[in-house]
Structure formats: C-alpha cells, structure tokens
Amino acid sequence: MKLLRLMIQARRVDERLIKICRQGRLRGSAFAGIGQEAISAAVAVASQPDDLFAPCIRNLPLHLGRGETPLGVFRQALGRAKSPTGGRDGNVHYGRLDHGVYTMISHLGSMISVVAGGVMAKRRQGKDTVGVAFVGDGATSTGDFHEALNFAAVFDIPLLVIIENNHYAYSTPTSHQYRCHRLADRAVGYGIDGYSADGNNPAEIYITVRDILNDIRANPRPALLEADTMRMRGHGEHDDFKYVPETLLQVYRRRDPIRMGIRGMQAAKLITDDQIEAMELEIADEIDRSARQALSEEEPLADTLTQGVYRDA
Amino acid sequence: MREITYLQGIQEGLREVLKTDPTSVIYGQDVGAFGGAFKVTEGLQAEFGEARVFDTPISESAMLGAAIGMATQGMRPIVEMQFADFITTAMHQLLNNAGTRHYRTGDAVPMVVRVPSGGGTGGGPFHSEELETYFCHMPGVKVVYPAFPSDARSLLLSAAQDPNPVVFMENKTLYRSVKERVGDDLTALPLGKASVRHEGDDAVVITYGAMVHEALRAVSELHVTEGYEVMVVDLRSLKPYDLDTILAATAATSRVLVVSEGWRTCGYAAEIATAINESAFHLLDAPVHRLTAPDVPVPFAKSLEDRYRPAAADIVKALRDLIEL
Structure with missing residues (x-):
C-alpha cells in the first residue's frame, strides 16, 4: 500500500509539473519519471533510516x-527561496542529508562514489547503513561508473547500484550504448553479484x-541490479521523443507500474476501489495545495547571490 | 628547535591531524605501507593502522567522490593525488561535486586534496604540471601552497580544520631541498595570510611555491651586484589570497613583479596583476610585470625545461628591467 501510494503520488506530482511547464511558468524543463516509479518506490519502502541514496533524474518516489x-x-522546480x-x-538536483539523500550533479555516474564514501563513513560509525545509487543505461558507459563499482568492490562497501534501463539515454538507444547482452553481467567483472528484474512490476522489484x-x-559488499523499464516521455518536456517507436511505448503502456501494482493488489484483495479513490483524492488535494503555494512564493533575493559559497570556519 | 625538511613538515602536519582528529583518514595510491611515491606518508600506516591510512585503486574520480561522501558524513578525508597532473581525470568531482555542494545544499564538505606539483625534476609533461589556476578558478574550493617546512606543517593543519574542500599544493622540488629550524609547537595558520620573506623598497616579487626560493636567491644576488633592496611576498594561500599584504607591498615599493611556475595565459599571475591594477594603479611607477612559464607543455630535456621554468636568473633579469624602467 505504501509502495502504491508513493508511485501514485510521484505520478501526480510529475503530471502537475508538466502542466506548470506547459503553462510556461516553470524555469527550464520538467524531467518526468513517468513509467519508472516502481523502482525507486520499492527502494524507499525497503530502506532503513540510516541508509544513503544517490538518486538520479527519475527517482521522485525515492x-x-x-x-x-x-x-x-x-x-x-520553480527555483523558490524556500526550495x-x-x-x-x-x-531534479536536490536531496537532504537528514533524509539520507545526496543532491546529484548532472555528470552521470559521478554520484556512485559519493554514496560509497558516505556508506564507508557510516559503517565506521557503527551503523548498519547500506547505500543505493541510481543510474540509467547511459551512465554505464562512463568511466565513473566503472571506477566507483570497482572501488566499492575492493572495499566491500554495501552499495547497491541500480541501473534503470529505460532503453534511451536522451535520444540514444541502448544499441548505441553497449554491446553486452545484459548490463547486469558486468557485475562479474567487478567480482560482485549482478541481478536483473522487471522494473515495472512493483511486487517483483520490491522483493528483489x-x-x-x-x-x-x-x-x-556491493551489488548490481539492472531493472528493465521504459521512459514514457521525452528526456525532458522540451523533447518530443519522436525517436522512440510507438510500438515500444505501447508495450510498456500495458505494463504501467501503477496499473500493474493496482491489479496485483486487487487480485490479492489487498485494496478496494474505494480505497484507491480515497488515496487519489487525498494525494490530489495535497498536490494542488502545494503547487499553488509554491507558485505564489518568492524567488531568492538577488542580493544573496554570493552568499554561502563557502562554509564559515 | 630542530631542523626539518619541507617533506617532514607535511608529514608532521599529517601525523598531527591523524592524532588529534579521530575522524581523519589518509588515502590515495601507494600511500599505505609503501609510504607514497615521494614517501610523504611513510610510516603513517604502521603508526595509525590500515583503517586510517590506506591504498586505493587507481581511480582519481572515485577517490574524490568517496571523499565527498565521507566528508558529508562526519569524516575528514585527506586524499593524495600521486601527481598533480593526474587530478585532471577527476576535475568534475572537485569543480562540480565538491565545490558546488555547500552553495546548493548548505552541507559542509571538509576534505583536503594533496597535489604534488611543479617541474624541474625531469618529470616531463605529465609529472610536472603546476595547476593552481584551475583550482583557484573553482567556486567553493580553497587553495593553499606552502613554500617552507613550518608553513607546510601549519597549513596542513589549517586545511584539515577548514569545513570546505581545500587543495593543498606541495612542490616536489622543495620536498628535500628546503630545510628550516622549527619548534615542536604545531599551530594552524589562518588561510589567506601572506608572509613577507624579505624586506625591501625598490620593488616587490609576489610569488608562491618553489618560486619563493628562486625569488629569494634572485633578490640576494641583486643586493650584492646592484645594491637593490627587493621585497619578497610569499602568498602561502592562493584562494583566498591576502590582498591587504599585496597592496601594502605595492604601496611600499611601487614596482611589482609577479612570478608563477604556472602557464601564462589566464594564469594565477594575471589575477594578482589585475587585482593590483584595480586597487592600486595610482601607487605604481611601472606596469605590473609577470614572469611565468610559457604556454607550452612541460618539456622533458634539461635544456628545454631549464628554459621553460622560471629561475633565479630570470627573476634577476625581470627585476632589473622593472626597476630600471
């Protein structure tokens, strides 16, 4: 139920962001994770308070x-002073360390080693922390992906690197990204375990x-998990994603993670239509209030531009 | 009082940090049992254990990324780049990941990156680079560059007490060539404070790193040959830098030569010259002069590297031109 709620909440936030973007009120573009919600929702639900995370672009549920x-x-997304x-x-560049969540940089693969170092520190402090770093299929081609996985393997850092294989890195299909059969197979090269799972099946990805x-x-020790999923929109809302064949989108539309989650729970009689409706209403209400409030708030004062580059000694 | 080398100064600073800060760790390539390519960390692993001083794979980016992770979770990582030159494969971790973090998130990133720098050792293009300009250009990053053993020791402590990413530049030619008598009291030196190494009022040489010693040789030669009294300012901290001392030296001498072992175009010397022009143009009797390495890769052959790298004789000539202008 918690997993389903996170997926629906994230979907509705993304939809609202897209709307605000289309209205021309967003700064820059919106980067939706629609269709990929199950993976990071599963991680959030399976995690413990002391765990550390390096989310990437499409991990709103986390x-x-x-x-x-x-x-x-x-x-x-609106660049408000209180953001x-x-x-x-x-x-998508945000996170709070008191939530265990690192704020990403745009250089793909570069956050894996950061969360590895964070986990090393927590373990030295006697915590049973594990780390989870998210990357896409594209980031697996970077040197940082390799350096960090090897580094984590050498030091037996409990770090799960999840490759959300959503078939496209911006416009580049996986056929132009790598030649191996499964990205999970790369784990062998680091002496760690590699796993594959259906990233659109909430129950399967959660258990995995x-x-x-x-x-x-x-x-x-580290582990590598390749989760199959699909980016159902462009890289950002500025991208018409004409390069994605409609047939491929159709396959994944039928395998929408929220739909799959609801069907599974209905089949197991874990949720009723009334409960779903109540959940949707509650989420819609919070999102509507939040969006309106954020839209009404101020941007940071220009005079604060040069403040906070350094921490005062 | 006892005499220590520049290398011993760094090592004593590292030892003091390991002793006084239980959250500190030292890591890098070959820094453990081997003691580092230059033996700066020799004996530290034996003294403090493998958990505190350890070797890593050859992964400059992962080394710096992990340092950010540790620093934001209550640790104090001190990372050794085997040679300054190799940090270029991890520049994004310093510029984008470490340097922007406090501004974006408010999280402190207390980490030190040691970068053995500079030429004059026959190291060729990839074991000789002097990259301070790159580091100083990064918002959110601080840069120090000691020239003397006592400063190396004290600045290491200051760097390891600062809540920001600090690049600690150390010059390879000074490791064993520069000695100084020091006491046993280790105190941190505030960052951003220059030191006047030689007094004088005919001109001033503003410099840092190995060039401080070349400048001191040059001004003593000029004193003997021409009777000139030339001030030497050792910047010690490159970012933040000590504008007050720079301007006071400019006011006292009216003739300024900035010397840098780094490349010329957009180099650190240009920053200092510009800062003087902006704030003290009316005090100058001559344009601020620069003496730097030329814009060429660091060459290998001795004949080429001797020409490439500024030395005392070049400083003597530049000062003569400046004073007699």
Whole structure:
C-alpha cells in the first residue's frame, strides 16, 4: 500500500509539473519519471533510516519516500527561496542529508562514489547503513561508473547500484550504448553479484531490492541490479521523443507500474476501489495545495547571490 | 628547535591531524605501507593502522567522490593525488561535486586534496604540471601552497580544520631541498595570510611555491651586484589570497613583479596583476610585470625545461628591467 501510494503520488506530482511547464511558468524543463516509479518506490519502502541514496533524474518516489514533500519538489522546480537548494539549483538536483539523500550533479555516474564514501563513513560509525545509487543505461558507459563499482568492490562497501534501463539515454538507444547482452553481467567483472528484474512490476522489484539490501547489509559488499523499464516521455518536456517507436511505448503502456501494482493488489484483495479513490483524492488535494503555494512564493533575493559559497570556519 | 625538511613538515602536519582528529583518514595510491611515491606518508600506516591510512585503486574520480561522501558524513578525508597532473581525470568531482555542494545544499564538505606539483625534476609533461589556476578558478574550493617546512606543517593543519574542500599544493622540488629550524609547537595558520620573506623598497616579487626560493636567491644576488633592496611576498594561500599584504607591498615599493611556475595565459599571475591594477594603479611607477612559464607543455630535456621554468636568473633579469624602467 505504501509502495502504491508513493508511485501514485510521484505520478501526480510529475503530471502537475508538466502542466506548470506547459503553462510556461516553470524555469527550464520538467524531467518526468513517468513509467519508472516502481523502482525507486520499492527502494524507499525497503530502506532503513540510516541508509544513503544517490538518486538520479527519475527517482521522485525515492525523494518522497525518504521525506521530501510535494511542496519541496514544486519549490525546487520553480527555483523558490524556500526550495531544498534555496533556488541555487533546480529541477531534479536536490536531496537532504537528514533524509539520507545526496543532491546529484548532472555528470552521470559521478554520484556512485559519493554514496560509497558516505556508506564507508557510516559503517565506521557503527551503523548498519547500506547505500543505493541510481543510474540509467547511459551512465554505464562512463568511466565513473566503472571506477566507483570497482572501488566499492575492493572495499566491500554495501552499495547497491541500480541501473534503470529505460532503453534511451536522451535520444540514444541502448544499441548505441553497449554491446553486452545484459548490463547486469558486468557485475562479474567487478567480482560482485549482478541481478536483473522487471522494473515495472512493483511486487517483483520490491522483493528483489529488499532481498539484496538485506543480504548486503548483513554481508557487506556491493551489488548490481539492472531493472528493465521504459521512459514514457521525452528526456525532458522540451523533447518530443519522436525517436522512440510507438510500438515500444505501447508495450510498456500495458505494463504501467501503477496499473500493474493496482491489479496485483486487487487480485490479492489487498485494496478496494474505494480505497484507491480515497488515496487519489487525498494525494490530489495535497498536490494542488502545494503547487499553488509554491507558485505564489518568492524567488531568492538577488542580493544573496554570493552568499554561502563557502562554509564559515 | 630542530631542523626539518619541507617533506617532514607535511608529514608532521599529517601525523598531527591523524592524532588529534579521530575522524581523519589518509588515502590515495601507494600511500599505505609503501609510504607514497615521494614517501610523504611513510610510516603513517604502521603508526595509525590500515583503517586510517590506506591504498586505493587507481581511480582519481572515485577517490574524490568517496571523499565527498565521507566528508558529508562526519569524516575528514585527506586524499593524495600521486601527481598533480593526474587530478585532471577527476576535475568534475572537485569543480562540480565538491565545490558546488555547500552553495546548493548548505552541507559542509571538509576534505583536503594533496597535489604534488611543479617541474624541474625531469618529470616531463605529465609529472610536472603546476595547476593552481584551475583550482583557484573553482567556486567553493580553497587553495593553499606552502613554500617552507613550518608553513607546510601549519597549513596542513589549517586545511584539515577548514569545513570546505581545500587543495593543498606541495612542490616536489622543495620536498628535500628546503630545510628550516622549527619548534615542536604545531599551530594552524589562518588561510589567506601572506608572509613577507624579505624586506625591501625598490620593488616587490609576489610569488608562491618553489618560486619563493628562486625569488629569494634572485633578490640576494641583486643586493650584492646592484645594491637593490627587493621585497619578497610569499602568498602561502592562493584562494583566498591576502590582498591587504599585496597592496601594502605595492604601496611600499611601487614596482611589482609577479612570478608563477604556472602557464601564462589566464594564469594565477594575471589575477594578482589585475587585482593590483584595480586597487592600486595610482601607487605604481611601472606596469605590473609577470614572469611565468610559457604556454607550452612541460618539456622533458634539461635544456628545454631549464628554459621553460622560471629561475633565479630570470627573476634577476625581470627585476632589473622593472626597476630600471
């Protein structure tokens, strides 16, 4: 139920962001994770308070699951003074360390080593922390992906690197990104375990993630998980994604993770139509209030431009 | 009082940090049992254990990324780049990931990156670079560059007490060639404070790193040959830098030569010259002069590198031109 709620909440936030973007009120573009919600929702639900995360572009359910609010997300996208980054950064570059969530940079693969170092520190402090870093299929081609996985393997850092294989890195299909059969097979080269799972099946991805996290928490070492999914929109809303064949989108539309989650729960009689409707209404109400509030708020004062570059000694 | 080398100064600073700050760790390539390519960390692993001083794979980017992760979770990582030149494969971690973090998130990133720098050792293009300009250009990053053993020791402590990413530049030619008598009291030196190494009023040389020693040789030669009294300012901190001392030296001498081992175009010397022009143009009797390496890769052959790298004789000539202008 928690997993389903996170997926629906993230979907509705993304839809609202797209609307605000189309109205021309967003700064820059909106970067939706529609269709990929199950993976990071599963991670959020399977995680423990001391765990650390390096989310990437399409991991809104993780942020929400770790304590960020829709209001914070709208403020961030709008560059408001009260946003998690105070308007210094935008769109998907946010996170709060008190939620265990690192703020990403745009250089793909570069956050994996950061969360690895964070987990090393927490473990030295006696915590049973594990880390989860998210990357897409494109980031697997970077040197940083390799450096960080090898580094984590050498030091037996309990870090799960999840490749959300959504078939396109911006416009580049996986056929132009790598030649291996499965990206999960790369784990062998690092001496770690590699897993594959259906990233659009909430039950399957949740059980997979939960079991891996339990395993590496008890026996510290990294692991690699390739989750198959599909980016159902452009890289950002500025992108018409004409390069994605409609037939491929159709396949994944039928396998929408929210639809699959609801069907599974209905089949197991874990949820009723009334409960779904109540959940949707509650989420819609919060999102509407949050969006309106964020839209009404101020941007940071221009005079604060040069403040906070350094921490005072 | 006892005499220590520049290398020992750095090592004593590292030892003091490991002793006094239980959250500190030192890591890098070959820094553990081997003691580092230059033996700066020799003996530290034996003294403090493998958990505090350890080797990593050859992964400059992962090394710096992990440092950001540790620094934001209560640790104090001190990372050694084997040679300054190799940090270029991880520049995004410093510029984008470490340098922007406090501004964007408010999180402190207390980490030190040691970069053995500079030429004059026959190291060729990839073991000789002097990259301070790159580091100083990065918002959110601080840069120090000691020239003397006592400063190396004290600045290492200051760098390791600062809540920001600090690039600690150390010059390879000074490791064993520069000695100084020091006491046993280790105190941190505030960042951003220059030191006047030689008094004088005919001109001033503003410099840092190995060039401080070349400048001191040059001004003593000029004193003997021509009787000129030339001030030498050792910047010690490159970012933030000590504008007050720079302007006071400009006011006292009216003739300024900035010397840098780095490349010329858009180099650190240009920054200092510009800062003087902006704030003290009316005090100058001559344009601020620069003496730097030319814009060429660091060459290998001795004949070429001797021409490439500014030395005392070049400083003597530049000062003569400046004073007699």
